[in-house]
Amino acid sequence: MKRTNMLLFTLTAWVCGFAQETHVIEPAILEVRYDSWQEEHDDSYILRIGKTANQFFSYYRYRTDSLMFTSEETSKIALQEFIDTNDRSEDRSKRLKVSTIGREWLYQDLTTDKLTLYSDYASAYNTYEEDIPRQEWEISTDSVMTILGMECHKATTMFRGRLWEVWFTEELPISLGPWKLGGLPGLILKATADKDFIKFTAISIKSEHLNPVTYYNWGNEKYYQMDRAKFLRYKNRPRTIPYADKVLPAKPYIELE
Amino acid sequence: MxxxxxxxxxxxxxxxxxxxxxxxxxxxxxxxxxxxxxxxxxxxxxxxxxxxxxxxxxxxxxxxxxxxxxxxxxxxxxxxxMQEEAVALKEVTVKASKVRERGDTITYNVSTFADQNDRSIGDVLARIPGFEVNKQNGQIKYEGKPISKFYIEGLDMLGGKYGVTTNSLPQVDVGSVQVMRNHQPIRVLEDFTYTDEAAVNIRMKEGAKSHWVTSFNGGAGISRHTGLWKFEGFGLRIKSNLQTMLTYKINNTGQDISKETTSLFSLDDLESSSDYIQLSPPTTPNLAESRTLFNRSHAATLNTLKRFNESSQMNVQMIYNNHRQTAEGERQTIYYLPDGNRIIDNRKDYLQKDNELYSLVKYEKNSASQYLKNSLSGDFSWSHQWLNEFGTNSHHQFVRKPEYDIKDNLYIIRKYGNRLISFYSNNCIVSRPQSLSIDSLYQHISQQQYSTNTYAMAGTKLGKFSLSLKAGVNAALHRLESDAIGLPDTIGQMADNSSFSFARIYVEPRLTYKGHSIHLELTPTTEYLYEKYSKDDGHHQMLFAPDLSIRWYTTPRLRLSLGGSSSVESLDASRFYQSLILQNFQYINRGYAGYLHNHTQAIRGGITYNDALKALHTILSVSRTFSTSPYTPTRQFVGDYIIRSAVEQKSKSRSWQANLITSKGLNLWNGVVNLRALYMNSDAMMMQNGVMTDYNSQIINARMGLDFSFWKDMHLRYGITFSHKSMDYSQAIDNWKQDLSIIIPINPFTIDLRGEYYRNEITSGNYKDFFLADIKASYKSKRLDLTLSLNNLLNRDTYSYVITSDLTSSTSTNRIRGRELLLTAYYML
Missing domain, CATH: 2.60.40.1120 (Carboxypeptidase-like, regulatory domain)
Structure with a gap:
């Protein structure tokens, strides 16, 4: 009997995947804000870095979710903002902020060397885990660009089907960057995939008054566990998403392989 | 080596x-x-x-x-x-005196960045490091991000429409450009939301604060009957602490510009009751307005903004609309009666002339602990409508429908520690002295209405539970004075002067529980209601309307929901009168006083299933509603007229409603197929000429869509819609619609082909087909956008359809806009 219960429990846990609640992981040391463009659409991201963990997520998604789930008054504000995105479409600053990875939350744990991705795109909640990817970079030390007052060097790599050109600074010795990019001897402040597929640029860096590195699950959603290969198969066919839920340009995903 | x-x-x-x-x-x-x-x-x-x-x-x-x-x-x-060391971020060092930095604000001196070839402020901004300017629409990005607000001399008058200014404000008039970082427009929310927005403020040169800045665009074309035109002009004048904007628009191409002035949605609008006098002109609801509206519209707006100090400002807006609209059509209406059907067949010729004056005064105070916004608006409109009918019953109808509305919306958010409390008060006064003449009959009716809804909201959280509370007062007073002249006084009372009022004090707690996989929400709304009609003693009662909903997150792919509610509908204030009121030719309404309420119980359930990997998404919802009405609608045929009212006799109606939305991705040509279906089945009762009739009606609506993208931005969309309506006593009606659109981009041109094919059942088994096709070609360049459109290529100029409801069915054939050729240009100076 006990055994059956145990089995049942394991089975339920497996079927249900993760349903963790929002919780603090560790204090943050640095927070970088990146803006992204993809064709006409822009979005903005936060890379929050702690000692052994870091996270990367869309600022606008975070803002809307936090307003929606904080209290009824704040959710009313979020609702009105959403209505306004329809109302004044010519005002680009009020348009819906989207990108191909706008609905993804990335967490890296350096102690286990694992990266976990949570995707809540089109009311489908999926998650997968992989080893923190390592890109093989080609560094060219002769080109220099100043971003946010910091001297940056160029590096290029072919990563999962796209050619990435990034600018990193040794003035911030953290081998991280936007999205899954990293592994350079300094923080990546600018990154471009396939010339114009998507661009990220750091627009601010903060080291004070930081929120801790936090696992967010405002809506207490359950995530379906899968592997990256499966996830990719679905993401590379974005047009299969129902029209009503579609907020993305009908573009291939950031990872092609 | x-x-x-x-x-x-x-x-x-x-x-x-x-x-x-x-x-x-x-x-x-x-x-x-x-x-x-x-x-x-x-x-x-x-x-x-x-x-x-x-x-x-x-x-x-x-x-x-x-x-x-x-x-x-x-x-x-x-x-x-390693030795620890504090993280020291290098400050962005700024050289030269071109730029001054103070706190979060950076100031750029325009003359030091400007080149002699630069004309507009947008040209100069494009040179300043950190800025990007979109030449097409004038959008500004700072550090790669669209700015959140565009202020001129600290005032935000243009809202999102600032692009015109970027491209037309002469740079020689601008002294400096300020960038404000971390800008939260509503300051009281600073601690609740996280913002990194940047805003831009344009400071004008002292001597240059009285220029007018202008821009224009327009188009012309022809149709078979007349020339077509549209035009838009814009002007802006800037002074410190006072700004003025003027716009003017005109068209006869089927765009109702008067609608642009009213915002589409607002969370805080009071509903006001509809007019007693209502003509029934030919309308074609199935088609887009641009195909059916025969218009000539003007709209002029004046907008000024005045700032008093750092945190408070006032906005005055005046809008004048002049709108003329015509419609033509034929309608055959069948009334299903127990003793044989009655048929009316009339040709209709309609003309409407509207004048509308709208003014708004908005005051905003934006401080760190409180945000206050009050908007007071007046909407005065005068509508004259003529409807001539020929056929079974020939009549000339003329309506004067003035309407005067005054509204005030107050919104306050206050911060108490880490808690927000918001307060809303919406008040409105409406006056409608209206009249209708039908040949020798005359109906005068004057309505006044005052209503208020004032409430406060706050919330608190305790672990997995959260409780929010909304409490307030909702009250209204309706006054009515009516007089009908020319009707035989044997059928009822002709004049009335009475009023109805109510006051509702309500508490709406909302308790939510968010567990591991179950979410629960309970809203036990409790209210005290007092209602009074001027000709009796009134009535008061306590009402309780609970609503419970449960969501079960069964698996990450499957979500089930279940809910139930019991509610008491508030009384319809507009039915409290005793006389007969002429609505239009055909209908006379008789009020009925009585305090019995409609009760409705509903059960609803839903299933959501998403399998992203298989690209399958499905939502199914089903609801069952039981409602009990203490009154049954009546219809009595007296001469050429129909008197509508209700009698105190309990009638029960029940209905089913099911809704399905599903979508599946295809491997072929990057395609996707969508399916949507709706089913409704309801039972209702009506008393006709003293005989009670039970009837059942059913609606089935289904749409399937296909969407392919063969290559890049080239799209092909196809959809097929089927609807089936049936009602006891009448024949069932089927309608089909197919639509196809193809977009072919050939840089710098875009070609857009559209076709709509309607197959409407007019009488049993007898269909009418309509094919409407459009071609649009557009060309885009840096300063000039040109669009050439050829609408309704096949010159189909009538459209027919059938509507059935409430033991009535009507067949309409209306005139629509025929073939039209239009060339529009948008030129940026």
């Missing part, structure tokens, strides 16, 4: 000996100082690197002092202890 290589291993720790993960180890050349290679420490703080003989290591990590390690040797692993 081969350089000797060796492998260096080591551990990096902090001063307590704890390993440091992610420290960066660079191998640098002794001679050039350039990095040769680099690596990182793993979770145990260990690294291992190939090192050339003439090199050194540089170990760095955020929060620690950088270390250099010389004299490398392979013999023993290195132990590197």
């Amino acid at each position: 081969a350089v000797a290589q060796m492998r260096i291993t080591g551990t990096v720790t902090d001063k307590n000996g704890d390993p440091l993960t992610g420290a960066i180890i660079q191998v640098r050349s002794n001679s050039t100082n350039k990095m040769i290679r680099f690596g990182k420490t793993d979770a145990k703080g260990v690294f291992s690197l190939e090192v050339a003989a003439d090199s050194y290591l540089e170990v760095s990590m955020l929060g620690f002092k950088k270390q250099r390690i010389n004299n490398l040797s392979e013999n023993k692993p290195l132990r590197i202890v």
Whole structure:
């Protein structure tokens, strides 16, 4: 009997995947804000870095979710903002902020060397885990660009089907960057995939008054566990998403392989 | 020359000996100082690197002092202890006096950045580091991000429409441009939302604060009957603390510009009751307005903004609309009666002339602890409508429908510690002295209405439970004075002067529980209601309307929901009168006083299933509603007229409603197929000429869509819609619609082909087909956009359809806009 219960429990846990609640992981040391463009659409991201963990997520998604789930008054504000995105479409600053990875939350744990991705795109909640990817970079030390007052060097790599050109600074010795990019001897402040597929640029860096590195699950959603290969198969066919839920340009995903 | 290589291993720790993960180890050349290679420490703080003989290591990590390690040797692993150091971010250093920085605001001096070829402020902004300007629409980005607000002299008058200014404000008039970072437009929300928005403020030169800035666009074309035109003009004048904007629009191309002035949605609008007098002109609801509206519309707006101090400002808006509209059509209506059907067949000729004056005064106070917004608006409209009918019953109808509305919306958010309390008060006064003449009959009716809804909201959270509370007062007073002249007084009372009022005090707590996989929400609304009709003693009662909903997150792909509610509908204030009121030719309404309420119980359930991998998404919802009405609608045929009212007799109606939305991705041509279906079935009752009739009606609506994208931005969309309506006593009606659109982009041109094919059942088994096709070609260049459109290519100029409801069915054939050719240009100076 006990055994059956145990089995049942394991089975339920497996079927249900993760349903963790929002919780603090560790204090943050640095927070970088990146803006992204993809064709006409822009979005903005936060890379929050702690000692052994870091996270990367869309600022606008975070803002809307936090307003929606904080209290009824704040959710009313979020609702009105959403209505306004329809109302004044010519005002680009009020348009819906989207990108191909706008609905993804990335967490890296350096102690286990694992990266976990949570995707809540089109009311489908999926998650997968992989080893923190390592890109093989080609560094060219002769080109220099100043971003946010910091001297940056160029590096290029072919990563999962796209050619990435990034600018990193040794003035911030953290081998991280936007999205899954990293592994350079300094923080990546600018990154471009396939010339114009998507661009990220750091627009601010903060080291004070930081929120801790936090696992967010405002809506207490359950995530379906899968592997990256499966996830990719679905993401590379974005047009299969129902029209009503579609907020993305009908573009291939950031990872092609 | 081969350089000797060796492998260096080591551990990096902090001063307590704890390993440091992610420290960066660079191998640098002794001679050039350039990095040769680099690596990182793993979770145990260990690294291992190939090192050339003439090199050194540089170990760095955020929060620690950088270390250099010389004299490398392979013999023993290195132990590197890092010294902590505060993270010091380098400030963005700014050289030269072109730029001044103070706190979060940076000021750029325009004349030092400007080139002599620069004309507009947008041209100069494009040169300033950090700015990007979109020449097409005038959008500004700062540090890569669209600015959140565009202020001129600290005032935000244009809202999102600032693009016109970017492209037309002469740069010689601008003194400086300020960038405000971390800008939260509503300051009281600063602690609740996280913002990194930047806003731009344009400071004008002292001498240049009285220029007018202008822009224009327009188009012309022809149709078979007349010339077509549209035009838009814009002007802006800026003074410090006072700004003025003027716009003018005109068209006869089927766009109702008067609608642009009213915002589409607002969360705080009071509903006002509809007019008693209502003509029934030919309308074609199935088609887009641009196909059916025969218009000539003007709209002029004046907008000014005045600032008093840092945190408060006032906005005055005046809008004048002049709108003329015509419609033509034929309608055959069948009334299903127990003693034989009655048929009316009339040709209709309609003309409407509207004048509308709208004014708004908005005051905003935006401080760190409180946000206050009050808008007071007046909407005065005068509508004259003529409807001539010929056929079974020939009549000339003329309506004067003035309407005067005054509204005030007050919104306050206050911060108490880390809690927000918001307060809303919406008040409105409406007056409608209206009249209708039908040949020799005359109906005068004057309505006044005052209503208020004032409430406060706050909430608190305790673990998995949260409770929010909304409490307030909702009250209204309706006054009515009516007089009908020319009707035979044997059928009822002709004049009335009475009023109805109610006051509702309500508490709406909302209790939510969010567990691991179950979400629960309970809203037990409780209210005290007092209602009074001027000709009796009134009535008061306590009402309780609970609503419970449960959501079960069964698996990540499947979600089930279940809910139920019991509610009491509030009384319809507009039915409290005793006389007969003429609505139009055909209908006379008789009020009925009585305080019995409609009760409705509903059960609803839903299933959501998403399998992203199989690209399958499905939503199904079903609801069952039982309602009990103490009154049954009546219909009595007296001469050419129909008197509508209700009698006190309990009638029960029940209905089913089911809704399905599903979508599946296809591998073929990047395609997707959608399916939507709706089913409704309801039972109802009506008393006709004293005989009670039960009837059932059903609606089935289904749509399937296909969407393919063969290549890049080229799209093909196809949809097929089917609807079936049936009602007891009448024949069932089927309608089909197919639509196809193809978009072909050939830079810099875009070609857009559209076709709509309607197959409407007019009488049983007898269909009418309509094919409407459009072609649009557009060309885009830097300063000029041109669009050539050919609408309704096949020149189909009538459209027919059938509507059935409430034991009535009507067949309409209306005139629609025929073939039209239109060329529009948008030119940016």
